Amino acid sequence: GQQLNQSPQSMFIQEGEDVSMNCTSSSIFNTWLWYKQDPGEGPVLLIALYKAGELTSNGRLTAQFGITRKDSFLNISASIPSDVGIYFCAGPYFGNEKLTFGTGTRLTIIP
């Protein structure tokens, strides 16, 4: 299947810090999605992006659909303990309805 490169693989931050992660693909995507998975649970959709260049916010989360359609970014501002989990990017690469998922970014907050 299609590969999505997600970085970083893991992050260790202190509460209150801002977080940035990104996802890149070798192929064009027409939709980018960001999911979060809490420990022991299934992923939950955070943000969906449908247009190149689109910038969308959901509370402290902001995501962008890259202008080349081959990348996307997720930022979390002022992190709090409940932000801990694994963040996945996903998208159906152009011409395919099946979702491809990134390998995930594991976020840990250091007390």
Next chain:
Amino acid sequence: DVKVTQSSRYLVKRTGEKVFLECVQDMDHENMFWYRQDPGLGLRLIYFSYDVKMKEKGDIPEGYSVSREKKERFSLILESASTNQTSMYLCAIAHEAMINEQFFGPGTRLTVL
């Protein structure tokens, strides 16, 4: 609230056993999916179904089959479980018009000994 339930949270089976994983939804969505999740590999699609009795292979269908006899229920079957099928299995659903915005169940962690 969207409700996707999976029959077990944890399951332990022996090599060679036939294993059934069940997924039930209460949203009347057409599309249902089965993924497996392994560390460092993200989520990989095994099979999906866009209607009753319809199924399509995903990226890694080998060793698995599926059944969708009713709209609300999608079963994943391991005909003869093997140790390399030890994994977290996730069911997801999506509306026909929004196939990419998927809602996931809590997952079943399967261990094959």
